[in-house]
Amino acid sequence: MIGQETSFKSFSVREGLAQSQVFSITQDNQGYLWMATQGGGLCKFDGKEFFTITISEGLLSNTVNALSSSGDTIFAGSNNGLSILSSKRNSVIRSIPLSEPVRILKKIQKQLYVVTDQHIYTFVGDSLQRITEEIDLKNFIPEDLFLMDTRLILSTNKGMVSISDLSDKILPEKIETKHITKVVSYQGKLLMGSYGKGILVFNKSGNGYDLVKDTLEMFQDLIITEIFVDRRINLWIGTQRKGVYRYDANDKKWEHFGENEGLSNDHVKCIFEDNWNQIWIGTSGGGVNQYSGSQFLHYTENSGLNGDYIYSVLKSKVGELWVATSGGGVMRINDTMNYVYNGKTGFHDVKVKALFESKNQLIWIGTEGKGMSVYFRRSESKDLKREIFVQSFDTILNFDSGKLFPSTLWVNCFAEDKNGEIYISTLGDGLIKAKVMLDTFPRIFFNKLKVRGRGEISQRINHMFFNSKGDLILATNDKGIGILSKGELTYLNIENSTVPNKITSIEEGANGELWFASEKGLGCIIEDSVVFYRKISGLSSNNIYQIQSDHLGYVWVGTEKGVDRLKLLPSKDLEVKHFGAEEGFTGIETSLNASFLDSENNLWFGTVNGLSVYQPKKIEKTNAPPVVFFNSIKLFYDTLFSETSDLEYHQNSLSFSFGSVFLPAPDKVKYQWKLKGFDSEWSEPSDNSSITYSNLRPGSYVFYVRAGVGEDWSEPIQFSFAIKKPYWEESWFLIMVWGGGLVVLIGVVLLFVNRSRKRGRELRDKLEMEKSLIELEQKALRLQMNPHFIFNSLNTIQHLIIEKDEKSAKYYLSKFAKLMRQILENSRERLISISDEIKTLENYLIIEKFSRQDFEYEIVVEEGVDLDEDILPPMMIQPFVENAIIHGLKGLKERKGKIKISFISGDGYIQFEVEDNGQGRENAEKQKSQIANYHRSTALSVTQERLDNMNKGQNFKSFEIVDLKDELGNPMGTKIIIRVQH
Structure with missing residues (x-):
């Protein structure tokens, strides 16, 4: 039989406790623990940090002996009297000095009693009242106050006395001790703790009690300092030198917790149960201990194991615990003994890596280097087939023959099929199948397994089991996951996913899913697909050493x-609950495949620091979630509010600060909040304990906040407030504004209509005038030839006359007169034919060529062009021809200038082109000639506007200027393109 190490978490001076002697503990309505110390004052604790109140903060004395609470009010009895504190304010709100120390504070039937070394008081209103003036406790040492039937009884160093009559002796005269320290009614009996004589047990008898036992044997001669009954009716006994004892009301068994079991000090002064059913044990010299219950029991060398590193574990059907440890061999543990099988007891001093129980209750043991052994529950045996039975000692049979294991003597794991045949995984020899015959003598027949199919059995099988379909599932070191079904072996190949070759552990889940451990983390095969889970999925680590399913459908890794x-x-997401040192799993690092689910649904985990067991039947879940409260509610980070508020419209930025206490796991508390009237859903769980809402609209709001751990959430607390509308959003103001606005709108509309009518008339008159002006301008443009052209032409003709070249003078004079006449005639028309435009252009070009003698020209008319259709506005093309001659051909030295005028029929339009081979627009721009004149020319601007109006609604460009260049990109002239619809 081995002892167990219980999970205690201790808090003392190093953790922030003001002093290591804790004589009393209580809890306020927010969940904070308050602890009375002997010299350090009063400590308030939220599970993480201590807040200390001393005489500097108004406490009467730093030596506090007793505590009691009511809501957020804390009563502290000290050596100098009674201090009353507010938990919310963290301050003393009232002091009642006394000349004698307060020893006991106890609430009985809603009445607080205060017991000092000399008197007994009740707290009424804001003051203390003595019960009777006659009672004087100078000759007594008060220990405990309790109600016996209808009498208020005080236990003292001289026995128990009635408060109404100190001469009324409650205890029978025959008992050995009169010094009673604590009294509790438990399961119909009266238990009395004594000073040095353990616990006295009394039965109710008439108006009194009869002694049943002088003392319980285990408490004989002990000084009892505390007797406490928790909410589960478990009995706790605190002692002065032996720690604490716990009686489990369900199991009817006693447990002892002392320093060897993790208690910080064996001198217990007080025991308290918090809102979450956790037990807090105050000690004299060891601070306070937190006991969360037996979620995990832990066993180490100190408990009786022969080593702390656990390689394998098994709980047999008969209740025996088998454990393989770093101490060598294997241990068999039951209620009466711890037996170690090693080299001295017929086994081997080697590492045992596999323990397995078959259906016939044989224990199979796999070793590293010494083959395997089988434990029979009977001592007789017989030589086995093929002379592989070497020796037997009591009930252990060892199989370490080279005939059975030719390549190696390493056995990794076992599995059993539905027929009771055992499959043995080896290192180097694949799978061996064993058949057991149990009749007069046990017989085992071994055969090396041969399989069908393409796959070969891996020589390194790390783990294996038979699944719910009866297939053998293999976790191999080099071939991934193997499936042996009806003698045929295949290796798993999942489409579009890669299952690693090295699989260290494997297990089947509650719904048939397959869980496995690999270098990729934890894998799960679900409906022919693979999902991998890592730390990002919520796991505590990517290194998976064990996988174990339980009876509730959970998988433990x-x-x-x-x-x-x-x-x-x-x-396919995971809901994860972690168990580490804080949760009582003190072994921390687990060992490879050293886990086991026993017949009572207890989970056993081997670790490098001992053996842990999780007992779900003993876990009594508390439904108490964290306690949540407001720390402050502020407006613009300044003003503090009460429970409700009505705010002006500009007071629309509120900050809420909140907190909670959850002593079982203070670091795991999350918050959710919602502002009704603003938020539609609860926020995501968050670590943040404050939230600010800014620029809220007018309206009614309710702010809710709740605290939770995991799936357990507190009831939300709330704060209601309303933000008033600004005056400009009030109904009366809106009616006034809308009414006034309507009147103004009507006036504006009428004014706009009148102005629009007047403006329309003015606009029509203006348009008529502008139309006339435009027509006059058009005529003027048609008449406006370049003054230089007219002057040069007349000067040339005059020169011919002077030179007596009358023939040439007459010819050019005739051409010039004809040109002027054509311009005047065409100016009267809105549109002219292409034929008339060509005649005008020819006369103009003849005169220009005669004046300059430096260029040639060509007029080309393509087929399909109707020369007689009136399509072209007068003087449309001439300005561009003139511009090309004057600016495009200016300064041309390396080639002779040429002007080409083309008339081309297009799709729905006639295209006119004026092309020169001059210097181009870039050079002309340098000389501030061609481009500047293009953009500044009024004729050009008017021409383009006229073309746009004529071609309105068409999908072709009316006007384009194209820069012509040679193969090297040098300027080679300009082309003007004009398109007119027909």
Whole structure:
């Protein structure tokens, strides 16, 4: 039989406790623990930090002996009287000095009693009242106050006395001790703790009590300092030198917790149960201990194991615990003995890596280097087939023959099929199958397994089991996951996913899913698809050492950081609950494949620091979630509010600060909040304990906040407030504004209509005038030839006359007169034919060529062009021809200038082109000639506007200027393109 190490978490001076002697503990309505110390004052604790109140903050004395609470009010009895504190304010709100120390504070039937070394008081209103003036306790040492039937009884160093009559002796005269320290009614009996004589047990008898036992044997001669009954009716006994004892009301068994079991000090002064059913044990010299219950029991060398590193574990059907440790061999543990099988007891001093129980209750043991052994529950045996039975000692049979294991003597794991045949995984020899015959003598027949199919059995099988379909599932070191079904072996190949070759552990989940451990983390095969989970999925680590399913459908994985309990959700996400040192799993780092689910649904986990067991039947879940409260509610980070507020419209930025206390796991508390009237859903769970809402609209709001751990959430607390509308959003103001606005709108509309009518008339008159002006301008443009052209032409003709070249003078004079006449005639028309435009252009070009003698020209008319259709506005092309001659051909030295005028029929339009081979627009721009004149020319601007109006609604460009260049990109002239619809 081995002892167990219980998970206690201790808090003392190093953790922030003001002093290591804790004589009393209580809890306020927000969940904070208050602890009375002997010299350090009063400590308030939220599970993480201590807040200390001393005489500097108004406490009467730093030596506090007793505590009681009511809501957020704390009563502290000290050596100098009674201090009353507010938990919310963290301050003393009233002091009642006394000349004698307060020893006991106890609430009985809603009445607070205060017991000092000399008197007994009740707290009424804001003051203390003595019960009777006659009672004087100078000759007594008060220990405890309780109600016996209808009498108020005080236990003292001289026995128990009635408050109404100190001469009324309650105890029978025959008992050995009169010094009673604590009194509790428990399961119909009266238990009395004594000073040095253990616990006295009394039965109710008439108006009194009869002694049943002088003392319970285990408490004989002990000084009892505390007797406490928790909410589960478990009995706790505190002692002065032996720690604490716990009686489990369900199991009817006693447990002892002392310094060897993790208690910080064996001198217990007080025991308290908090809102979450946790037990807090105050000690004299060891601070306070937190006991969360037996979620995990832990066993180490100190408990009786022969080593702390656990390689394999098994709980047999008969209740015996088998453990393989770093101490060598294997241990068999039951209620009466711890037996170690090693080299001295017929086994081997080697590492045992596999323990397995078959259906016939044989224990199979796999070793590293010494083959395997089988434990029979009877001592007689017989030589086995093929002379592989070497020796027997009592009930252990060892199989270490080279005939059975030709390549190696390493056995990794076992599995059993539905027929009771055992499959043995070896290192180097593949799978061996064993058949057991149990009749008069046990017989075992071994055969090396041969399989069909393409796959060969891996020589390194790390783990294996038979699944719910009866197939053998193999986790191999080099071939991934193997499936042996009806003698045929295949290796798993999942489409579009890669299952690693090295699989260290494998297990089947509650719904047939396959969980496995690999270098990629934790894998799960679900409906022919593979999902991998890592730390980002919520796991505590990517290193998976154990996988174990339980009876509730959870999957447990062991890592170097503890164990994670997993629940697979329909979305294929994981719900993870971690168990580490804080949760009582003190072994922390788990061992490879050293886990086991026993017949009582207890989970056993081997670690590098001992053996841990999780007992779900003993876990009494508390439904108490964290306690949540407001720390402050502020307006613009300044003003503090009460429970409700009505705010002006500009007071629309509020900050809410909140907190909570959850002593079982203070670091795991999350918050959710919602502002009704603004938020439609609860926020996501968050670590943040404050939230600010800015620029809120007028309206009614309710702010809710709640605290939770995991799936357990507190009832939300709330703060209601309303933000008033600004006066400009009030109904009366809106009616006034809308009414006035309507009157103004009507006036504006009428004014706009009148102005529009007047403006329309003025606009029509203006348009008529502008139309006339435009027509006059058009005529003027048609008449406006370049003054230089007219002057040069007349000067040339005059020169011919002077030179007596009358023939040439007459010819050019005739051409010039004809040109002027054509311009005047065409100016009267809105549109002219292409034929008339060509005649005008020819006369103009003849005169220009005669004047300059430096260029040639060509007029080309393509087929399909109707020369007689009136389509072209007068003087449309001439300005561009003139511009090309004057500016485009100016300064041309390397080639002779040429002007080409083309008339081309297009799709729905006639295209006119004026092309020169001159210097181009870039050079002309340098000389501030051609481009500047293009853009500044009024004729050009008017021409383009006229073309746009004529071609309105068409999908072709009316006007384009194209720069012509040679193969080297040098300027070679300009082309003007004009398009007119027909």
